[in-house]
Structures are given as C-alpha cells and as structure tokens.
Amino acid sequence: MAINKAMKMALKALSYTDLDIKKNYKFHRQLKTATHPFLKTRYKIWDHKIEKDNHEIPVRLFFPKKYREGKPKRILIFFHGGGWVTGNIDSYSNVCANMADQTGAVVVSVDYRLAPEHRFPSGLEDCYTATREIFKNADYFSTDKENIILIGDSAGGNLAAAVSLLARDRGEFKISKQILIYPATHNDHSDETGFPSIRKFGRDYLLTSKRIRDYMDLYISSENDLKNPYLAPLLAEDLSNQPDTLIITAEYDPLRDEGEAYGEKLRKHGNKVYIYRMKNALHGFISLPKHFVHVKRTYEIINKFLDNELFIQ
Structure with missing residues (x-):
C-alpha cells in the first residue's frame, strides 16, 4: 500500500526529529525490548x-x-539492527x-556489545569472533561451511558487510553468501552526503538522518573511525573477493541509496550481487x-x- 497523506502525517508525528538519542539511548533500549516481547516457550531455542x-x-x-525437505541444512548468522x-x-x-521457520535454517543471533559503553570496533569484533x-x-x-550465511538488518547489515571484509583480510574463514537488509554503509548522513534518499526521506519517515548521525556519534571512538571501511564499507577501495550478496532496501528509507550504492560497488569489483528495492516500505520493516x-x-x-535461483549479474 502506498503512503497517502494521512499516513504521511502520522509518520511525521512518530519521527521525533528533535529527540536526543545521545541522552536517552538507555530508555530506547528498554523501550525496544518492551515493545517486542518474546515467549521462549513458543519456540525451539538454545x-x-x-x-x-x-x-x-x-x-x-x-x-x-x-527443515525444508530436500534442502541442505543451513546456518544463518544474524546481527541485529x-x-x-x-x-x-x-x-x-x-x-x-x-526467519528460522521461513528459511528452514538454524538462525544464530549474536548479542554483540553495544555503544557507547563499547564503541567501535568492539561490537564488530564480537560479531567476527x-x-x-x-x-x-x-x-x-552437520553443516558444510558454504552453507553458513551472514545476515543483518540496518546496523546489523553494516556489521555483516564488515565481517565479510574482515574475513577476507584476515583469511581465517571464507563466507559464501551475505544478506544485507537496508544496511548502513556510509559515514555521512547529512543533507550534503550526495544520496537523494537522505534528503528526501531523512525527516518524516520514522528513521531520521539526525538519529542516524546521533547513533554514529555514539558508535565511533574517534573522528578517524569515520574513514575506516570496517565502519563504513562503502569507503573500501578494494571490494574484491566478497561473498555472493543479496541487498534488500526500503523505498522510503534514508539509507536506501547508500545500501544500493554498496551493491553496485561490490558488482563493479567482480562480485555476484542482487539488489531488490521493497516498494512502499519503511526502514525496519x-x-x-x-x-x-x-x-x-x-x-x-x-x-x-539461498537456493541460487535469483538471476545474479
């Protein structure tokens, strides 16, 4: 369903562009957990x-x-947003x-350390480990290593991309596939960044560009981190030898263009990439x-x- 005028007004009211995340991040953590209750008894978990x-x-x-009949047993390593x-x-x-039920895979969710108590690269190193x-x-x-796939959404998509880069550079293991859902890939989320989606959807579509900048300020250890491709993968000069990649973006998401730009850059460096823009979707869907x-x-x-059925250029 397309976003109509009434929905736009509601989104604007919910966007809270003046809220100071830097001062209230602990409250937001509590709110996020409280609004996503989970009953362990309903699922098979460990x-x-x-x-x-x-x-x-x-x-x-x-x-x-x-498990999906006739399909290889897979592990999806998930990094949350x-x-x-x-x-x-x-x-x-x-x-x-x-995710486990829909894919028939074992999903491993990683509870990496959070900023600002643990700034970059602490959370990334947890994901890598x-x-x-x-x-x-x-x-x-009982899983072949080629059936171990990285997946993450938003900041988790950023971490998945960074883990893939680290895996290539450190040479300790090889990742065959990664799935990046509306990932953050760049270091600049001001109106001058050059990405139209930041300017067009950075105020009244739930996730604001101000909030993204506040999150990144809490994440970095110093301004020098902003130049680090493990923090902003789109900055990497060499994106060769990366996993087959699926990138899913959202039409009304300020991060849309940088996610798609990362896919295009991966493709230019010889990787197999499929980019899909979800129509009428907001960040976090x-x-x-x-x-x-x-x-x-x-x-x-x-x-x-996962079944190699997408046409990948």
Whole structure:
C-alpha cells in the first residue's frame, strides 16, 4: 500500500526529529525490548555463550519447526539492527524465530556489545569472533561451511558487510553468501552526503538522518573511525573477493541509496550481487509481524537467493 497523506502525517508525528538519542539511548533500549516481547516457550531455542578475551558473547540459536525437505541444512548468522546502540537478542527473537521457520535454517543471533559503553570496533569484533567460532564448529551442526550465511538488518547489515571484509583480510574463514537488509554503509548522513534518499526521506519517515548521525556519534571512538571501511564499507577501495550478496532496501528509507550504492560497488569489483528495492516500505520493516506483505516478500527473495535461483549479474 502506498503512503497517502494521512499516513504521511502520522509518520511525521512518530519521527521525533528533535529527540536526543545521545541522552536517552538507555530508555530506547528498554523501550525496544518492551515493545517486542518474546515467549521462549513458543519456540525451539538454545542460549549459549562464546568466550572472548575477558568477556562472553551471548548467542541464541533458533531451530525451525521443520527443515525444508530436500534442502541442505543451513546456518544463518544474524546481527541485529538498532544503530549499534539499541537492540538485543530478546528484542529480535520474534524476527529470528520467523526467519528460522521461513528459511528452514538454524538462525544464530549474536548479542554483540553495544555503544557507547563499547564503541567501535568492539561490537564488530564480537560479531567476527562469533562467526569464526561457528565456522570452526560447523561439523557440530552437520553443516558444510558454504552453507553458513551472514545476515543483518540496518546496523546489523553494516556489521555483516564488515565481517565479510574482515574475513577476507584476515583469511581465517571464507563466507559464501551475505544478506544485507537496508544496511548502513556510509559515514555521512547529512543533507550534503550526495544520496537523494537522505534528503528526501531523512525527516518524516520514522528513521531520521539526525538519529542516524546521533547513533554514529555514539558508535565511533574517534573522528578517524569515520574513514575506516570496517565502519563504513562503502569507503573500501578494494571490494574484491566478497561473498555472493543479496541487498534488500526500503523505498522510503534514508539509507536506501547508500545500501544500493554498496551493491553496485561490490558488482563493479567482480562480485555476484542482487539488489531488490521493497516498494512502499519503511526502514525496519523486517520487524513487522510475519503476515505483513513486505515480510513475506522478503523471505520469498531470501529463499530464492539461498537456493541460487535469483538471476545474479
């Protein structure tokens, strides 16, 4: 359904462009968890912790109600959104449970450390460590390593892309596929950034450009981080040897153009990429209930990508 005048007015009222995320990020964390209640008893899950240096990385495994018949057993390693500042295993558990059921894969949700208590690259290193451990223990899941796929939304899509770059550069494991859902890929979200979607949808469409800038300010350790391709993958000079990539963007999302630009740049560097723009969609739509048309369409596309059925140029 297209966005009409009444809906635009409602979105504008909900966008809270003057809200100071920097002062209220703890409240937003609590609100996000409270508004996404999760009943563990309804799903087959397993909570686990991965040791890293002097801390533990919680992960939650979601098992599908039944595996898709005739398909290889897969693992989807999921990094949640929330601007690197909000979100956790619980607030995304309904998303991950539906993801497992819709794809027939085991979904591993990574509860990486959040900023500003743990700034860049802390959360990224947690995601990388969790991914490396899953690759090391692929036999435990009776899964071939080529069937281990990265997936993330928004800031989580940013982290998935960065983990793929780190994996190539460190050479400890090889990722075959990644799925980036409306990912953040750039370092500048001002009106001067050059991306029309920032100027056109950066105020009255729930996620605002101000909020993105506030999140990034909380995430970075210093201004020098803004030049780091592991923080802003679109800045990478070399994007060769990256996984087959599916990028799904939202039509009314300020991050739309930079996500699509990342896909185009990956393609120019010789990678297989499929870019799909979800019509009439807002940022964050993957968290909607599973019966919503955008969610259903997303899993149709994801399953085709996983089964190598998409035409990839």
